[in-house]
Amino acid sequence: MPTPWDTILSYARRYPSPHNTQPIKLRIDGLSAEIFYDLDLGLPAGDAYGIPFGSVAAGIFIETVSIAAHSLGYSVAERLDFTPMDFTSGDRLHPLGVLTLEPSAEPIDDLAPDLLLSRRTSRLRYEQRPVPPAVMDEARRMAGNYDQTLAGTSERRLVDEVIAVNQRTLFYDLEKPAMREEIQGYLRYSERQARTPGDGLSARCLGLPGPLLRVIMGNYWVWKIPVLSAGLKQIYLRSMRGVAHVAWMKGPFANERDYTVAGRAFLRVWLLLSSHGLYLHPFGSVITNPRSHRELVAAVGEDEGTDMIWMLFRVGYSAQPPESHRRELRELVLG
Ligand SMILES: Cc1cc2nc3c(=O)[nH]c(=O)nc-3n(C[C@H](O)[C@H](O)[C@H](O)COP(=O)(O)O)c2cc1C
Structure with a gap:
């Protein structure tokens, strides 16, 4: 039954x-x-x-x-x-x-x-169209119900700086063998490889050709060659075209109860933005990498006292992104 x-x-x-x-x-x-x-x-x-x-x-x-x-x-x-x-x-x-x-x-x-x-993550290029302030206000109120502050910026210089921090994060993370191994364990280079476990990050969702992804992830030294790392940076920045707004969430983030509340707030904000036809791309790795986190806090000029910036994302309009797999x-x- x-x-x-x-x-x-x-x-x-x-x-x-x-x-x-x-x-x-x-x-x-x-x-x-x-x-x-x-x-x-x-x-x-x-x-x-x-x-x-x-x-x-x-x-x-x-x-x-x-x-x-x-x-x-x-x-x-x-x-x-x-x-x-x-x-x-x-x-x-x-x-x-x-x-x-x-x-x-x-x-x-x-x-x-x-x-x-x-709701989907969109790692596609965005349409440059501004996010309506009234929608962000609604999302801010939603976050406030969970004791969270939703902040953001459309200031070009700052948007570009945040995107640059996210781009550097991949390099920082891949410097660390444990992080490298963790990411590699969830990369799916072909649709066939993604479909069977029904989990992980597929090349299709990441917007990269599978063979290219396999080469760069399997041969970390490639990143160290200046001309290649500059090329990879360009590929990344191309996917970030049209980003008009980045936003972050800040609130208590000191124990399991706080983390759980934060997750609840994030989902509701994400769904609310989706209901207005907007897509999100979380930059969670900027939060989990301490160096990037420091760079982010310095860039946006936030003061982290008892509250912490625990989520960062780009938000905007894009074509419909591919659907990720599920088990x-x-x-x-x-x-
Ligand atoms: C807490 C959290 C952090 C995330 N951080 C990142 C990130 O740093 N980079 C990224 O590309 N996607 C990030 N994502 C998006 C997930 O990879 C995505 O939700 C997952 O692959 C499922 O795809 P979907 O959102 O399209 O359903 C994050 C998602 C969550 C919930």
């Missing part, structure tokens, strides 16, 4: 996660689901914030479930476990808590669940 979880997960499986690793697993029992973070699908190599981004992904997933559940007339009672993840643990399923669907007497007003299916539903649900 189909259960509400079948419908909810048909939406929730499209949740975005760093490198598209899709780390959340569920064990369903009636209207309740225990949720877990599969540590084997985590990205702990990102120096300072690789592990916190795991909880951000959990927050994104939980919020995705709640939006889908609301559309079916269920509220979601949450009993969340904020124990920090231990990536050395022998038990590879880190418990995140229990979500229980509760039928609601009244319809629950929320974002349209179809946005969960249509089969049966791989999300534990027996």
Whole structure:
């Protein structure tokens, strides 16, 4: 017999996660689901914030479930476990808590669940068209509901500087063997290679020819040859044409509860911007790389006291980007 979880997960499986690793697993029992973070699908190599981004992904997933559940007339009672993840643990399923669907007497007003299916990362060139200030204001209010500040700029010099920081980040990350290995583990050089596991970053979604991606990722020394690294930089900058606006989110980011709330806020902001026909491209690696993070904070002139900039993205209009792969539903649900 189909259960509400079948419908909810048909939406929730499209949740975005760093490198598209899709780390959340569920064990369903009636209207309740225990949720877990599969540590084997985590990205702990990102120096300072690789592990916190795991909880951000959990927050994104939980919020995705709640939006889908609301559309079916269920509220979601949450009993969340904020124990920090231990990536050395022998038990590879880190418990995140229990979500229980509760039928609601009244319809629950929320974002349209179809946005969960249509939302996509766009790494294409953008159309230079400005992002309407009223839309950013709406997104700012949405972020504010979660105690988060959404800030951004359309100032050309600053937009270009942020794009340059993101470009340098790839070079910084690839300098580190652990990061290199982590990224390589999730690169899919052909559609055939991407389809079967149904995860990872496909060449198609990255907007690069698979063979070129394979050559540059498999031969790190290529990056060191000035003429080639200049060529790669040009390829990157070409994909960044037309970017008129970059934005960042800032808020409490000190423990698992904060990271989870941050993820929830990010998903809602992303969906809201999608509902206005806008696309996003998160620059999460600028956050996880400490050197890039410092460069970002200096560039945008933000003061990080108790609050931290924990997300950065470009936002704008583009052609419809390719759809990323997902694992089969049966791989999300534990027996
Ligand atoms: C917390 C977070 C950080 C991310 N950071 C990056 C990033 O640094 N670079 C990038 O190209 N994509 C980044 N992404 C986008 C994911 O790779 C993308 O969501 C995933 O591949 C699934 O694709 P989709 O968003 O089109 O469904 C990030 C996503 C999340 C949720």
